[in-house]
Amino acid sequence: MKNLKYLILIISGFLLLGTTACTDYLDKMPDDQLTLEMVFADKTRTEDWLAGVYSGIPDPMWGYYKEEGWNIMGDDITIPSEWQPFGWKNSYVFTLGDWNPLSGWSPNYWSEYPKRIRSGLIFLQNAKPNTAQGMSEEYITRMKYEVRFLIAYYYSLMVEIYGPIPFKPGVIESVDASAVELLIPQTPYDDIVNWVDAELIEVAKHLPAVYPENSDWGRATATMCHAVRARMLLFAASPLFNGNPDFKDWKNGEGVNLFKPNVDIAKWKRAADAHKELIDMAHANSYELYKEYNGDGSIDPFMSYYNMSLKKFSEGNKEIIFGRTWSPNNDWYEGLKNFQAHHLPKGINGNAGMGVTQELVDAFYMKDGTNPILGYNADGKPILNPNAPLYTEKGFSATDDIRNTNWLGAYGTDKIKGRITFAGTYNMYCNREARFYVSVIFNEAWLGVVNRKVNFLQGGPDTANSFDAPQNGYNIRKRISLEVYPKEGRYNYQPGILYRLAEAYLSYAEALNEYDPGNSDILKYINLVRERAGIPAITSDSQDNIRELIRKERRVEFNCEGIRFNDIRRWKIGETELNRPYYGMNYLGSVKSDDTADPNAFYKRTFYRNRKFYKKMYVWPVPQKQIEINPSLKQAPGY
Secondary structure (H helix, E strand, O other): OHHHHHHHHHHOOHHHHOOHHHHHHHHHOOHHHOOHHHHHOOHHHHHHHHHHHHOOOOOOOHHHHHHOOHHHHOOOEEOOHHHHHHOOHHHHHHHOOOOOOOOOOOOOHHHHHHHHHHHHHHHHHHOOOEHHHOEOHHHHHHHHHHHHHHHHHHHHHHHHHHOOOEOOOOOOOOOOOOHHHHOOOEOOHHHHHHHHHHHHHHHHOOOOOOOOOHHHOOOOOHHHHHHHHHHHHHHHHOOOOOOOHHHOOOEOOOOOEOOOOOOOOHHHHHHHHHHHHHHHHHHHOOOOOOOOEOOOOOEOHHHHHHHHOOOOHHHOOOOEEEEEOOOOOHHHHHHHHHHHHOOOOHHHOOOOOOEEOHHHHHHOOEOOOOOOEEEEOOOOOEEEOOOOOOOOOOOEOOOOEEOOOOOOOOOOOOOOOOEEEOOOOEHHHOOEOHHHHHHEEOOOOEEHHHOEEOOOOOOOOOOOOOOOOOOOOOEEOOOOOOOOEHHHOEOOOOOEEEEEHHHHHHHHHHHHHHHOOOOHHHHHHHHHHHHHHOOOOOOOOOHHHHHHHHHHHHHHHOOOOOHHHHHHHHHOOHHHHOOOEEEEOOOOOOEOOOOOOOOOEOOOOEEEEEOOOOHHHHOOOOOHHHHHHOOOOOOOOOO
16 A cells, blocks of 8 residues: 555656646655655645646637647637647647547547546545644535546546547556556446446535635536536437447457447437536526626627626626636746737737638628528539528628627727728628627727727738738637737736536537427527527427527537537538638738739638548547557547
8 A cells, every 4th residue: 555655646646737736845855755644634735636636627728729629620710730830730630631549639638637537536535634724524525526526527528539438437556456457448438428427416416506705616516517417418419429330340358339339319318308407507506698788778799799708707707607717827827828819910919820710700690690601512612591681792891880789899990889890891791690790800800909900911910921820811809808919918817618508508409409309498598599699589490400500509609619629520520511621811812802803802712721531530549559558448440
C-alpha cells in the first residue's frame, strides 16, 4: 500500500493535472515525503486535489477552437492552412481527411481522462472530515459526490468520441497487478452508457440543483448531472451509435460485439424522458432562457441572443446549466484574449484569419422565419427558396434597416437607435434574423470601437492578401462583446458555457419527434427557442420535415459553440456536409461590386477550399501507442 501511495503521487497527482493552484504546495517538501495522509489532512490540499479533478473539464471557448477543435472540425468556422505550425495542425488536418491512429490530438481523452478518473478515485478513498480545519462530514460528502459526477462526465466524453473504451469503474489497480487485470479489452458501448446513466441519476439525488452562493458557480449540481446524461442518451439514440451497420462487426478482444446491430427506438424514448426530467428540474429551480426586453415589453431578440453568451449566471443568465469557471492566472487570461482576438478584424488588431463559412451565412433565416437557401447544386451555386420573398443576393439595399432593439451593432456615427444594416449593404445580409447579425461580421458591418464600417476590400484596413486576414470574406461576431478592442488591450470577462437550457429544449424536441411524432411538446419547445430569436412559430408538419427543421434550428442557435460538429457525427451526415467544396465572398476583391464577370468584384460567391471526410472519421481511432501497449484493444472500423 505504501508503494501504491507514492506511485499515485507520480502518475495521478497534481503535477500531471498541471494546474498552478494544485502544485504550489508541492514545492514545500520533496515528493517522496508527501503522503496521502498529509494531503488529505489539510483543507487547502484537499480542495486543491478536487480542483485538479475539475481541471479536466474542457474549455468551451478557446479549447473548442484550438484544443478539442470542434468548431474548426465542423462546418461553421474556417481557418487558413498557414496557421497549422502555430498549434492548429491537429484540428486543421482533420478537415483534410488526414485522421489516423497516429494523428496528434492534444486533449487525448483516451490517456488523459483515465488520469483524472484515477485521481478522483483516490479522492473518494482518502478524503475525510477534519472539523479542526473546517472540513465537516457534510462538506466532504458533497465533494465526493462532485467527484463522482466528474468521473461519470469524463467517461461520457470518452464514449462520445471513441465509442467503446476499456471500462473498469471504481477500480484503482495495484502496482503489482497482472497484465490480465491491466490490459483489458473494450467494454460494449451500451454497458458503459447504462453505468454512467445510473451513476448520474444517483449522484443527482445528493447535489443541489443550483448553489445559493455565486462563489460556488461551476461546481457540480444535480442539474448538471441530468444535462450530461441527457446529452449522452441523445447520442446513444442517434444513428451513429444506434444500429449503425458500419459497426455490426466491431468486436472486442474477447469476441463480444461492441454495438448492438439493430436500431432500438426505445433509446429515443429514454433520451426524451431524460430531457424532460432535466427541463422539469431546471424550471423548478428558476433556470430559463435568457431574455432581454424592449421598452414596450416585447422580447429584444438581438440583446437576448447577444448577452446569452456574455452575461454571467450571477448577472441573471439563468440559461447556463453547465459552465466552466476560470482561474485568475496568466494562462486563463491569455486564453481569453486569444479567443476574443481571433474572432475580430485585422484593422483593430484581431487575428482576422478565422471566419465563418458561407454555408453558415446561408443557414440563417430571414426575419420572417423563411429559409433563404434550400441547398446547393453540383457547381456550388445555391438553390434559392422561391418562397422567401425577403431574400435576394444581387444588389445593395436602398435604405437603413431599423428595428425595435437596444442592440448597438449598427449604431453609426449618427447614432440611430435600432439600426441593423446601413443603406448600401449587400442584399444577402439584409432582412435576416437577429442571430445572424449577432454571429457574423460581414463587409460594411459596423465596427463600433473605431466608429467605422468594416472594410474587407483589398486595400482596406481589415484585410490583406495574407493568411492573417479573412480567407473567405467574413469574421466572427458570435460570443464576442461589441466593446472588445484588441488594439487597446480591451477584453471582457465572459462565462464558459458547456450546456445551456436551449439545448435541452431542442434535444427534447428531437428525441420526441423520433419516438412520438406529433407530440405537442415538440412544437412547444422548438417555438420557445424561435420566440427568443424573434422569428415566427412553426406549425405541425411531417416527422421528416420536423426532423430537418430541428437540425437547422440547432445549427443556427448553437452556431460557433462547438455543438455542430458532434451533431454532424451523431446524425451521420459528415459524408455530405464535410465532404465538399466550400465557398465565400471573393476576399481578393477590391471593388464594391457583385458583377460576376469582374475579377475584382468582392460580392460574388467564390470557391474557397475543399473539405474531405471519410466514413471512418465518425469516431476517433484508438491511439496507436495504446494498441501497441494493449493487444486486447481492437481498432475502430476503417482505421
